Amino acid sequence: MPADQPTIVATSGGYRYGERIRLEFNALVHHAVDLSGVHGRRPRMTFVGTASGDQAHANHWIVQAGQHAGIEVTCLDLFPMPSSDDVPGLLLGSDVVWVQGGSVANLLAVWAVHDLGPAMRAAWESGVVLAGVSAGSICWFVGGCTDSFGPELRPVTNALGLLPYGNGVHYDSEASRRPTIHRLVGNGTLPVTHCSDDGVGLVYHGTELVEAVAEVDGKGAYVVERSGAEVVETRIEPRRLKNP
Template identity: 70%
Template sequence: MPADQPTILATSGGYRRAQRTSFEFNALIHHAVELSGTTGRPRVTHLPTASGDQRWLGDDMVEAARVAGFDFSNLYLFPMPNLDDLEGHLLEQDVVWVNGGSVANLLAVWRVHELDGVFRRVWEAGVVLAGVSAGSICWYTGGTTDSFGPELRAVTNGLGFLPYGNGVHYDSEARRRPLVHQLVADGTLPTTHCTDDGVGLVYRGTELVEAVSEQDGKGAFVVSREGDRAVEERIEPRRLRTP
């Protein structure tokens, strides 16, 4: 069942510690399923492209999905796509979840496989696009990244479904906030939407409709340009129920 309009959930979270498995899906991933409107067993596919399609991560995701009760699959692109019809598979899903890692490498690999166009059609068809860190930045025009080395840099060639910049891990990595402010102030990034760890931003079409959180005391932020400086506005997230 597709969402009633194009939907993106862009996050800096989604996981929690577990006892029997490496981790479990936290409230943000469950919220992505809720946004899809599905009433059956959720169909969720996971892309670990940004971390080089490491199979151990895919296996851990399968275990977390079993606990959550999802109909789950991994979509790998290394060393070759593990499915013949990528677009057909993605169109059958309720949620696409993109994991973190190198957003620069993710974007390059996706474009080689023409997934930039595929994802636009999948998004427009109502499949919820969601993800964490690199899997958040990719949907925007760009953001801040350590894809090129320990020193954070701008990435500006995101898919651009959302006409904003994106700042992830806004409270947990000290260099993120000042770099976002610098890049917005000098015009490298447009108005930029940022998330503390554990926070997600919900978009219907290209409109930001809500901030949500799986942790207490966290925030979302909009950084915009006024003259030659950046101005930050806090958005208070709605606390999600812990699954």
């Protein structure tokens, strides 16, 4: 039961600490699943941990979180080799693809080696909801800024480009994110850029930003763009999701 149109949920959140397990899926993950339109069976999620090196403990935590939430999670590993002999088929058979945070530069390099871009696009166009956090948000856009190369934020502009914007994550929790995004938009390195505070997600139908949603109170989303010689930031008030 695919979504009725290409859908992306790009976030700076999605998890919370669990009471009996290491982490649980928070409202942003559940919202991505809801947007897939699945009913009458357990939702199928493919978890992609490339940006963090396909760590076994992270896969374990995510599978546990899925069991707790009633979501069937399959982990797609690319280290030391792809864990599926039909990666495009695995993605197409998912309701949601959730991409983990970490190094977006390394993620994009490994995805390029394995030619994941066309498979992700095909899944998106077929109605599989593409989603993720941090690096797993930036990857769907033209690019953004990243600490993949060291503590000082640098631009990355070779993301998949399914969405024709830049993307800024952790906009309220890392002091250098806002000024770096403003500089990169101002000098033309990034196009119009959509940003999210921690706990906020951006929902796209096709390439249109349709709303911002939040799993915590008091957070915002932002559109940063050039207007003549100035850089203008416009705040979008998110719709508060009900926490699971």
